[in-house]
Amino acid sequence: MDFSDSPEVAEFRADLRAWLAEHLAEHADGVSYDSAEGVEATHRWHRALAAAGYVAVSLDPRYGGRGLSDLYEAVINEELAAAAAPPPPPIGHIAHAVADFASDDLKGRVLPGLLGCTESWCQGFSEPGAGSDLAGLSTTAAATDGGFVVNGQKIWTSWAMWADRCLLLCRTEPDQPRHRGLSMLVVDMDTPGITRREITLANGSREFAEVFFDDVRVPAANLVGERGQGWKIAQHMLTYERGPADMGWTGRLGNVLAAAQEAVRSGRLPADDVLRRRLAAVAVDAQVLSWHVARSLVDRESADPGSSGSIDKLLTTRVEQELYHVVDDLLGAAVVVGDQRPFSEYLWSRAQSIYGGTQQIQRQIVAQRLLGLPRG
Amino acid sequence: MQIGLDPEQRAFARASGALAADLAAGWDRGRGPHDVGSPEPSEKDWARIADAGWPALRLREENGGLGAGTVDVAVLVEQLGRHAVAAPVLGTLVAAEQLQTLGAPAATLEAIAAGELRVAPLLDARLLDFAPSADGALAWDSAGATVAFAPDGSAHALGEPLPAADVTRAVRRPTSPVPAAALELRPPTDDDRDRLHAFVLTLLVADLLGTMSAALDAAVEHARSRTQFGRPIGSFQAVQQLAAEDLVSVEATRSAVYHSAWAVDALPAAEALRAARVAKAFASRAGVAVCEDVVQLFGGIGMTWESPVHVWLRRAQTDRTSFGDEHTHQAVLADLDLAPGA
């Protein structure tokens, strides 16, 4: 048992810190999703990280990764958070799906842009009629000469407004049982027949869209894996998407917590005994979360994360949502009147129990797949 | 003992609900924070509000008012919350009651009752109580108000709305004094102050009740009509259990509103205030928890501006903070209940 960094990890961490110390200010300016300039700055930041070798490091070097374990992805998330840098590009799960399932030809065509962050991607899974019940989706890709013709609609697709490509889960085998009828396609977002409509989030953020597909032609060579393999690939991706390390949340929550602790310590925010205890209680949970994440990451070096990612997601939800309750109560009236960033972060914390599979669905996965309880 | 609304109060609830719904229908949530409708009512809407007697409701007859009891006012305010009315009725009711308690001249109160003078209450910067002076104060639910009075009677013009979580009500800062509008006010007795405080807390609880019950109704409707896995999501136990606990919170809050509204007019002031603190402590926590559950029950759509869910959550959070959240009141109640010899 050893929770400390191995010499290799320690060296990697030190290099990254040095790189951040030198380059953060120059590359991270103006990053946001709220305006065209912000998005452009975000892409610049991602390209700088990629050029320095800090994107998708867990991928095979053949595909542009560094062949490191997932632990290193977590180190990147932690160190960026600790340096108050913007997050890395959220592409680990997409990169793994493509690297693990796509043909060499497809990998050769799309991975350099994905990993180099010269092209941005979105994940087209959810539909108006298929959220929790993802396998019930109805966007179709009919096989034709040399490819597919896609028709349907995706919704709540993060970053779709400016994405160059979409990893699309769609139905290619209407005669097959639901789960077996799905396939995964890489779709170029500038293909004729694609229309995007922006959806503003409840906190005003503008990174969401609805995407319509109207007779969109996709070449057969853009099929990821085999026809009918879509569900399997999606499940594989979601285990990566669910892990808190993949999303970089633990480091960011740690920052929010540390800022709250500092505000109380310095007297900038008054806190009575009740608030001090609540802050301590959530700090306890956050600390345990970080140990738990470290353990999950090490487990992953030897086995596919499988359903245990749902435990990580549920634990993260618990910590994040309580943390924002405590932080908001420390701020008091300043949350409801004045600069709306704290309120908007609080609102965002409510999404943690929805995206990537809702809290109810995650609990069901834990109960049925991990505890082995019977299905209702 | 008779607990519940009488036929007249039920009729008033229906009539105010109809107008509230109509006012709400004229407000546009827009496509995002940058084009959300203003909470300042049009001249026409404000005239309808004044015609309905809402600003006059609680003022005594000698002050041009209707002399309604707190239960009636709570009946109205529940409807304001239920329809998330984007017009400063609550702020007007609170300011009018404060001015009446401080002995403002009848002419001023008559002008408020008639909707001619548009006022807002001044709260301290932490929104915990009425402000002792205009210094650093915030004019609460003040869209369209032309003036706010400090307890010393000084009158203050108001600035632009500040950024705020609630999109249906505005908060503004007092800017410059308006000496010509100043009033002669007198300091309240302890009892008057406590009763005023109890009245205001009760109205916030009523607004929370309306907000949380509207949100829950919408979630239940959604759970009936939204199907996943070939069934309405409302048929899943996880969904039913969340919604069921939320109804427990709504019904308990209704009991708390009824009691604390009755208490304002029926019990000694200190007891009325204690009851109102209990109600506010309960509803602050329950109201926000219900609205958070409602976001969850809606799923992805609940996280977008396209759904009204966040409007309720914003309003509930603001009601919760205003005049003290559950922690504020629990602290006072702990002092009251746990002092040696209590």
Ligand SMILES: Cc1cc2nc3c(=O)[nH]c(=O)nc-3n(C[C@H](O)[C@H](O)[C@H](O)COP(=O)(O)OP(=O)(O)OC[C@H]3O[C@@H](n4cnc5c(N)ncnc54)[C@H](O)[C@@H]3O)c2cc1C
């Ligand atoms: C911030 C954010 C970003 C997102 N980004 C993307 C993206 O990039 N790409 C993408 O494809 N999707 C994305 N989504 C969509 C997300 O995956 C879905 O919102 C989510 O899967 C839930 O589906 P739904 O919204 O249709 O809710 P529903 O499935 O309709 O669920 C509504 C409610 O019913 C409950 N429920 C449903 N089924 C059951 C059941 N069997 N048992 C118990 N309870 C149940 C849910 O828990 C929830 O409370 C995003 C969502 C959010 C909020």
